[in-house]
Amino acid sequence: MTDDLDDTSPDAASEDRRFFLKQTMFIAGLSMAPADILHAALAPDDGPVGNAVKARISLTINGRRKRLTVDPRMTLLDLLRENQGLTGTKKGCDFGQCGACTVHIDGRRALSCLTFAVMQHGRKVTTIEGLSHGEQLHPLQEAFIRHDGFQCGYCTPGQLMSGVACIREGHADSADEVREYMSGNLCRCGAYPNIVDAILEVKKEGRKV
Amino acid sequence: MRPFQYLRPKTVGEAVTMAADHPDAQYIAGGTNLIDLMKRGITSPSTLIDINHLPLKKIEHRYDRTRIGALALNSDVAQHKLVTRRQPLLAEALLAGASGQIRNMATVGGNLLQRTRCSYFYDVAMPCNKRNPGSGCSAEGGINRTHAIFFNANEKPSCIAVHASDMCVALTALDTDVVIAGPNGERTLPFKDFHRLSTQQPELDTYLAPGELVTAIEVQDNAFTEHHHYLKVRDRASYAFALVAVAAALQMDGGKIWEARVALGGVAHKPWRYWAVELMLRGNAPSEKLFREVAEHEMRSAKAGEYNAYKINLTANAMVAALKTAAGIS
Numbered sequence: 001m002t003d004d005l006d007d008t009s010p011d012a013a014s015e016d017r018r019f020f021l022k023q024t025m026f027i028a029g030l031s032m033a034p035a036d037i038l039h040a041a042l043a044p045d046d047g048p049v050g051n052a053v054k055a056r057i058s059l060t061i062n063g064r065r066k067r068l069t070v071d072p073r074m075t076l077l078d079l080l081r082e083n084q085g086l087t088g089t090k091k092g093c094d095f096g097q098c099g100a101c102t103v104h105i106d107g108r109r110a111l112s113c114l115t116f117a118v119m120q121h122g123r124k125v126t127t128i129e130g131l132s133h134g135e136q137l138h139p140l141q142e143a144f145i146r147h148d149g150f151q152c153g154y155c156t157p158g159q160l161m162s163g164v165a166c167i168r169e170g171h172a173d174s175a176d177e178v179r180e181y182m183s184g185n186l187c188r189c190g191a192y193p194n195i196v197d198a199i200l201e202v203k204k205e206g207r208k209v
Numbered sequence: 210m211r212p213f214q215y216l217r218p219k220t221v222g223e224a225v226t227m228a229a230d231h232p233d234a235q236y237i238a239g240g241t242n243l244i245d246l247m248k249r250g251i252t253s254p255s256t257l258i259d260i261n262h263l264p265l266k267k268i269e270h271r272y273d274r275t276r277i278g279a280l281a282l283n284s285d286v287a288q289h290k291l292v293t294r295r296q297p298l299l300a301e302a303l304l305a306g307a308s309g310q311i312r313n314m315a316t317v318g319g320n321l322l323q324r325t326r327c328s329y330f331y332d333v334a335m336p337c338n339k340r341n342p343g344s345g346c347s348a349e350g351g352i353n354r355t356h357a358i359f360f361n362a363n364e365k366p367s368c369i370a371v372h373a374s375d376m377c378v379a380l381t382a383l384d385t386d387v388v389i390a391g392p393n394g395e396r397t398l399p400f401k402d403f404h405r406l407s408t409q410q411p412e413l414d415t416y417l418a419p420g421e422l423v424t425a426i427e428v429q430d431n432a433f434t435e436h437h438h439y440l441k442v443r444d445r446a447s448y449a450f451a452l453v454a455v456a457a458a459l460q461m462d463g464g465k466i467w468e469a470r471v472a473l474g475g476v477a478h479k480p481w482r483y484w485a486v487e488l489m490l491r492g493n494a495p496s497e498k499l500f501r502e503v504a505e506h507e508m509r510s511a512k513a514g515e516y517n518a519y520k521i522n523l524t525a526n527a528m529v530a531a532l533k534t535a536a537g538i539s
Contacts, residue, residue, distance in 0.1 A: 055215050072215040072257070075244070095245055099310060108284075108313045114241045115314065118215050119259055162310065169309070183447035184308020 057121040062130030070117045077101045077112035080127055088128035088157050099185035102158040103127050109165035128157035131164065139207045140164050143198035151189035159185050163199045164209050172203040211253040217262060221390050221424060224260055228420035229392050231256040236422060238280055239314040242323045250333055251340055265424055268292065274427040279318030283307070283376070286317060296428050298437040298458055302379035305441045308448045318423040320376045321387065321403065324414065326450050327356070327370035338367045339411045353514040355452060358521060359477040360512065361406040368411030369514065371475050372404065373450050378474035379439060381482050382456040384429035391421040404479035432468065433458035440531040442523060451475040453524045455531035466490050476524060483507055495536035497529065504528040
């Protein structure tokens, strides 16, 4: 399975080496233990795994499986931005009040600032970078351009991730419904009417989102 | 943020044992409130026990009760057929709370255990009896616009913050039990005895013992499925905590009210149930005049601070409006 792994970040790699050293010392201490205990200690995807310094996780980000070593205090948002270089997901308030950090976890929209990366072990995360197919924009991205659904653009990745989920959930049948189900995404520029129009249009077209 | 040890149990027994072994540990499920509190340094556990892998997500009907696992997500509960069919008031209240994203993360157990959103509790530079027992209450002489108007009659409150949940207001109106696992096995608490009023220990929100884990709630079947309403009044149309919320449920037959439930959010340290109002409604024909009478009767025991006197009228009006909608009176 190791060839599935894409762990190119230099930080994460060096962290992994430190983890390896620690684990090696741990194993040395256990060298008198029966073989099955050693085996259990080494099972790759079997968490918990963490002392107060580093924890080992594996998760899928935009379709690529990653094995990472993280500080348990690191939020999923910080992992995406600082460790994985996926800066499309924005840090707005960092307290769950603005929705700029919205991503999909196992297909459902969630706030990446209010969850620790270590808790996402085994899950599939999709960010704004995973929404389009290469140069081909997602239908909602195209609709945002047609309807001028943004001004400064800072809230836009969160709006798009939330808007796609809103349509998938079946909560985009009227402007009122869209406003209610999009209320977790704030836009200080006030592009709300255009965002609502874009979501309603994509829903109406009935295209697969 | 203070470093913490991260543990991930697979069974309830394992989780409870871990909590007993680490006195400073906290359970984490959705994390939507706890992580917020940890970032601000209001809570700093040395160990986090991630309970997301425990088998506590199930929603089922057993005998005459809807049993909802503590890890069921708010969004899943709100749209589950068992809940929309048998407990529509609960579904309504859940959808009035938070946002689409947060409802996808927040669990039932976590909703029960969320802390107050009093701004002084969140401001670590200010005294707060709930955050730092004995330091004083900044809200009492401060901006208490969102604070409580109902208190324990026998004691001076040391904290005037309100409980933030919508779900808990509906559960207070219904007959609910909380199922709890602990080092000595399982026990059950009636919902009305789960949360505390603000007494001399405002740092404690509930009667859970240290290390105990909420595993499920059980809501009794009822005859309120036709006549119910959850009315939430807030500063903006959506995604804000309640200034006042009313859960109203009526059982009506032959033009009369046979059973009534009224619970309020945003007015006390825990969701507030109106026992006297319920008795006064029973046996009467529903009318705006009756609803106005009972609402104002109950408001006589309300006590406002400098900035929240508006809540007294607002609560009475919200009660009348919610009861009218529940009864189908326009």
